[in-house]
Amino acid sequence: MTASAIALVGNPNVGKSVLFHRLTGAYVNVSNYPGTTVEVARATARFDAAVDLIDTPGVLTLPARSDDERATMRALLHEPLRAVIQVGDAKNLRRTLTLTALLAELGVPAVLALNMHDEAGARGVTVDAQALSSALGIPVIPTVATGGEGMAQLTRSLADARAMLPLLHYDTDTEAAISDLANRISLHAPHPRLNARGLAILYLGQDSEVEAWLSEAAGENGADLVSARAAAQAKGVLPAALAHERGEAASTLTSRVTARTEQASPLLAHRIGQLIIHRFWAWPILLGVLFALYEFVGVFGAGTLVGLMENDLFGNILNPVVTAFVREHIGVVWMADLLVGEYGLWTMGMTYALALILPIVTTFFIIFGLLEDSGYFARLSVLANRLFKLIGLNGRAVLPMVLGLGCVTMSTLTTRILHSPRERLITIFLMALAIPCSAQLGVVLGLLGGISFTATLIWAASMVGVLLLAGFLAAKIIPGRRIPLVTEMPPIRLPLFGNVAKKTVGRIKWYLIEVIPLFLLGTLIMFLLNQFGALPAIIRAGEPLVSGWLGLPPEASAAFVMGFLRRDFGATGLFALSHQLSPIQAVVGMVTITLFVPCIASVMMIVKEQGWKIAAAMIAFIVPFAFLIGGLLNHLLRAVWL
Numbered sequence: 001m002t003a004s005a006i007a008l009v010g011n012p013n014v015g016k017s018v019l020f021h022r023l024t025g026a027y028v029n030v031s032n033y034p035g036t037t038v039e040v041a042r043a044t045a046r047f048d049a050a051v052d053l054i055d056t057p058g059v060l061t062l063p064a065r066s067d068d069e070r071a072t073m074r075a076l077l078h079e080p081l082r083a084v085i086q087v088g089d090a091k092n093l094r095r096t097l098t099l100t101a102l103l104a105e106l107g108v109p110a111v112l113a114l115n116m117h118d119e120a121g122a123r124g125v126t127v128d129a130q131a132l133s134s135a136l137g138i139p140v141i142p143t144v145a146t147g148g149e150g151m152a153q154l155t156r157s158l159a160d161a162r163a164m165l166p167l168l169h170y171d172t173d174t175e176a177a178i179s180d181l182a183n184r185i186s187l188h189a190p191h192p193r194l195n196a197r198g199l200a201i202l203y204l205g206q207d208s209e210v211e212a213w214l215s216e217a218a219g220e221n222g223a224d225l226v227s228a229r230a231a232a233q234a235k236g237v238l239p240a241a242l243a244h245e246r247g248e249a250a251s252t253l254t255s256r257v258t259a260r261t262e263q264a265s266p267l268l269a270h271r272i273g274q275l276i277i278h279r280f281w282a283w284p285i286l287l288g289v290l291f292a293l294y295e296f297v298g299v300f301g302a303g304t305l306v307g308l309m310e311n312d313l314f315g316n317i318l319n320p321v322v323t324a325f326v327r328e329h330i331g332v333v334w335m336a337d338l339l340v341g342e343y344g345l346w347t348m349g350m351t352y353a354l355a356l357i358l359p360i361v362t363t364f365f366i367i368f369g370l371l372e373d374s375g376y377f378a379r380l381s382v383l384a385n386r387l388f389k390l391i392g393l394n395g396r397a398v399l400p401m402v403l404g405l406g407c408v409t410m411s412t413l414t415t416r417i418l419h420s421p422r423e424r425l426i427t428i429f430l431m432a433l434a435i436p437c438s439a440q441l442g443v444v445l446g447l448l449g450g451i452s453f454t455a456t457l458i459w460a461a462s463m464v465g466v467l468l469l470a471g472f473l474a475a476k477i478i479p480g481r482r483i484p485l486v487t488e489m490p491p492i493r494l495p496l497f498g499n500v501a502k503k504t505v506g507r508i509k510w511y512l513i514e515v516i517p518l519f520l521l522g523t524l525i526m527f528l529l530n531q532f533g534a535l536p537a538i539i540r541a542g543e544p545l546v547s548g549w550l551g552l553p554p555e556a557s558a559a560f561v562m563g564f565l566r567r568d569f570g571a572t573g574l575f576a577l578s579h580q581l582s583p584i585q586a587v588v589g590m591v592t593i594t595l596f597v598p599c600i601a602s603v604m605m606i607v608k609e610q611g612w613k614i615a616a617a618m619i620a621f622i623v624p625f626a627f628l629i630g631g632l633l634n635h636l637l638r639a640v641w642l
Contacts, residue, residue, distance in 0.1 A: 004048075004050055004051050004052070004080075004082050005051065005052040005053075005054055005079050005080055006045070006051055006053055006054065006082055006084070006085060006158065007053075007054040007056055007075055007076070007081050007083075007084050008020055008054065008056060008084075009056050009072060009076070009084050009085070009087070009099075009103070010059070010086055010087035010088060010089075010096070010099070011058055011060065011088070011089065011092075011095055011096065011099060012058030012059075013058065014087045014088060014089045014116070015087060015115040015116060015146070016087045017041075017055055018145040018146055019085075019087055019113060019115065019143070019145040020041065020043070020055040022145055022148055023045055023046060023053055023151070023154075024043035024044060024046055024053050025043070025046055040054055040055065040056055040057070040072075040074075040075055047155040047158075054075055054079060054081075056071065057071050057072050058072075059072045059073075059099065061098065061243070062099065062202065062205075062207065063202050063205035063206060063207030063210070063239065064209055065419060066416070066418070066419050067416030068416060070208065071416075073202075073207060073209040073210065074209055076106065076194065077191070077209060077210070077213050078213075081108065082109070082161075083110060083158055083161035084103065084109070084110045084111075084161075085110070085111050085112075085113055085154070085158075086100060086103060086112050087113045087115050087145075088112055088113065088114050088115060089120075090114045090116050090119070090127050091116060091119055091120040091125055093125075093127055093250075093254045093257070093258055094247075094250045094251055095250075096112075096114075096250075097167070097250035097253055097254060098246050098250040100112065100136065100164065100167070100250070101167040101168050101246045101249050101250060102201065102202075102246060103164065103198075104136070104163070104164035104165065104166055104167055104168075104198075105166065105168060105195060105197055105198035105201055106194045106195055106198030106199070107163045107193075107194060107197075107198060108193065108194065109161040109162050109163055110138050110162075110163070111139045111140075111141065111154065111157050111158055111161045112132070112133075112136065112138060112141070113141050113143045113145075113150070113154055114129060114132075114140055114141065114143065115144070115145050116144065116145075117142040117143070118144045118149075124260055124261040125258060125259075126258070126261070127142070127257055127258055128259070129141070129142050131256065132253075132257045135165070135256070135257065136164045136165055137163075137164055138161065138162055138163075139157035139160050139161070141154045141157055146496055167246075167253065168201075168245055169249075170242075173235055173236070173237070174237050174241070174242075177204070177231070177232035177235060177237045178197060178200050178201060178204070178232075178237075179197075180228060180232075181200040181204065181228045181229060182195075182196040182199070182200040183196070184224055184225055184228050185199050185200055185203070185218075185225065187221075188217075188218040188219075188221035189213075189214050189217035189218040189221070189222075190217075191217075199214065201242060203225070204229060204232055204237055204239065204242060205239040205242055205243070272492050273375070273379065273492040276376065276379045276492070277379050277382045277383055282379075282383050286383070289371070290460075292367070293364075293367055293445075294445060294449060294453065294456055296363055296366075296367050297363045297364045297367065297442055297445045297446075297449075299449050300363060301359050301360045301362070301363030301364065301442065301445075301446065303446070303450060305359035305360075305362075305363065306356055306359050306360065308359075309355040309358070309359050310351070310355040313355065314351050314354070319340075319346070319347055319351065322339075322346055322347075326340045327340070334531065338524075341527070342530070343526040343527040343530055344523070344527070345523055345524065345527075348523045348526070349516075349520040349522070349524075350519075352519055352523075352572045352576070353516045353519040354516075356443070356446075356575060356576075357439050357443065357511075357568065357572060358508075358511070360439070360442030360443060360445070360446050361438050361439050361442050361508070361511055362504070363442070364405075364438045364441065364442045364445075365438065365504045365507045365508060368405065369495070369499075369503045369507075370495045372402075372503075373493070373495035373496060373499050373500050373503075374492060374493055374494070374495050375492045375493055376492070377398075377399065377402050380395075380398050380399075380402060381396055381398050381399055382395055383395070384397075384398040388471075389482065390468060390472055391426065391430070391467075391468060391472055391474070392423075392426060392472075392475025392476075392478070392480075393418075393426060393427065393471070393475075393482065394482065394483060394484060397423060397427045400415045400418070400427055400431065401427065401430070401435055404431045404435040404437065405435065405436070405437070405438060405441060408431050408435055408437050408602045411431060411435075412428055412431065412602065412605040412609055415427050415428055415431075420480060420483055421480075422478055422479070422480030422481075423483065424609070424610075425474075425610060425614070426475060426478060428606055428609060428610060428618075429470070429474055429618055430467055430470060430471050430474070431598075432598045432602060432622060433618075433622050433625070434463050434466050434467045434470065434594070434595060435467075436463075436567065436568075436571075437567070437568060437599075439511070439568035440567045440568035440593075440594065442568075443568060444571060444590045444594060446575060447571075447575050447578055447586055447590060448586060448587065450578070451583050451587075452583065455583055455586060458587050458637075459587055459590055462591045462633060463591070463594060466595060466629060518569070522562050522569045525561075526561070526562060529561070535558060535561070538558075539554050539557040539558060540554075541557075542554075542557035545627060546560065549627065549630075549631040549634070550588055550589070550592060550627070550630050550631055550634055551584070551585060551588060551634040552581075552588065552589050553577060553580050553585070555577055555580070556573075556574060556577060556589060558573055559571075559573030559577070559589070559593065560592075563593055563596045563597065564597060567593060567594070567597070567598060570593045570596060571590065571593050571594070574586075574590065574593060584634065584638060587633070587637065588630050588633050588634045588637065589630075591629065591630055591633055592626050592627060592629070592630030593626075595625065595626035595629055596622070596623070596626045597619055597622055597626075598622075603615055
């Protein structure tokens with residue numbers, strides 16, 4: 001571990017990850033909503049090869065309450081930091097300074113990067129950076145991370161990083177309690193870099209990371225700290241009172257250094273942002289967004305691009321050439337079949353991965369990047385909050401679910417932004433059950449989009465209905481209470497082409513590296529099952545369930561076998577049978593395979609987050625439940641489909 005590190009610390013959605021990329025050249029998945037950076041990212045600084053830059057998760061406040069806040073607090077406690085760059089939002093200086101006040105008490109050398117000052121100016125907000133610098137005693141640099149403005153000045157200012165002037169002044173009793181506890185910390189558990197006074201404030205605020213560090217550092221003297229905190233609490237020194245003082249100090253300083261000018265009318269972006277969460281207009285806008293997703297991914301991606309790749313490139317050019325070459329040069333029949341047979345690594349594995357899935361996921365990644373970069377997804381949390389009350393969650397849970405549309409495996413990690421184990425468990429369960437990843441969603445839209453928009457709507461309605469039903473039941477069974485939504489909405493922005501392009505390229509790279517090997521493994525398994533006669537036996541054994549209950553062709557059993565490896569591989573198997581499927585069969589098949597078991601990587605991530613017992617219980621429920629819903633839908637559609 002380097003002895004010279006600089007941490008980027010700030011509230012969610014203030015541009016830390018963009019700034020991190022500017023200062024390091026390393027790419028972090030940057031999205032315009034809270035909770036994207038859950039793990040701490042580290043890279044070498046461009047301006048000094050001897051310095052590590054650490055991008056910490058966004059914190060709403062300290063003391064830490066959520067996992068992302070605890071990760072940031074761990075970095076402050078354990079990393080050998082030379083300085084901290086606090087990244088603040090010039091549009092919301094009060095929120096920034098509430099965190100600044102506590103960093104000042106910790107005594108970390110700091111520089112304040114006042115980001116998005118261009119957007120603040122557009123809203124009529126002007127911050128006197130020089131006056132703020134004088135008040136804090138540290139450099140304050142206006143920046144626009146997305147455009148690179150202020151980066152050179154920021155890196156130069158790091159040489160002048162120093163501890164901030166204190167902003168907090170409590171009443172006599174509170175000051176006495178803080179001083180007493182700080183003295184005991186200095187005696188029993190001195191921190192090599194952080195001030196005892198700041199640790200005392202966080203300890204009084206019941207920060208679990210600080211509690212753990214002090215308990216370990218103090219050893220047998222930890223009881224003395226516990227008794228001092230209990231005595232302070234008995235005198236009324238409570239977390240709410242400490243937080244109130246920070247808010248008051250931030251408000252006072254904000255009013256001193258901020259000027260506002262009247263605007264003739266709200267900014268267009270602000271007005272659009274308000275419409276997106278409007279009680280009436282939000283829903284037509286949401287339907288419009290979904291229709292655009294359907295047209296771009298389902299029609300253009302899965303129709304036009306897949307047609308060009310599957311039929312023209314692979315079907316007419318590559319596959320005949322590769323097949324002829326292999327048959328000519330490999331005399332062993334089974335080896336040739338392994339490469340170019342019905343279940344060949346090239347004719348099935350690579351063709352599925354590159355000709356069918358790659359065009360679909362690419363178009364999905366593009367529109368997904370546009371939506372997240374614009375700030376639309378943050379407003380979905382507000383829009384979804386009322387609906388999510390039904391399933392015991394708040395709107396914040398929509399963020400991991402939206403990320404799950406990219407990759408359920410990675411989005412399982414982001415459930416750490418939720419504030420309670422109960423919320424995380426319910427959200428992980430719902431994602432494993434009813435949230436398709438980008439590859440699977442692309443295949444679904446590709447197949448159903450080629451049938452009709454009605455078929456796509458039936459699938460979507462089924463998924464939403466299952467999500468709400470399963471969530472409602474889970475909320476009733478799993479003990480605990482729902483936590484109200486508290487979130488900060490970013491402004492609506494015009495997506496940056498460079499940012500969207502980088503994210504799209506990064507996700508395609510992930511697809512090529514992570515998914516293609518699994519497609520090849522799945523193809524190999526199918527080849528071996530077929531070679532030894534097991535696949536026909538499985539198809540015959542599954543016929544009563546697949547053909548009788550679900551009403552699908554017997555060959556669809558193979559798709560569900562593939563689905564045990566990856567749901568999108570199973571969906572691709574159904575896509576390959578599309579010429580044999582009626583509209584009802586296509587809808588039923590895609591609903592069932594969407595609800596089917598999550599991929600192996602997702603199961604392993606669930607095990608990591610929740611343990612083997614919970615993961616096994618989820619799988620034991622999901623498999624029969626998927627077939628139950630699929631069969632019921634089959635019989636319902638056959639009764640009412642005209």
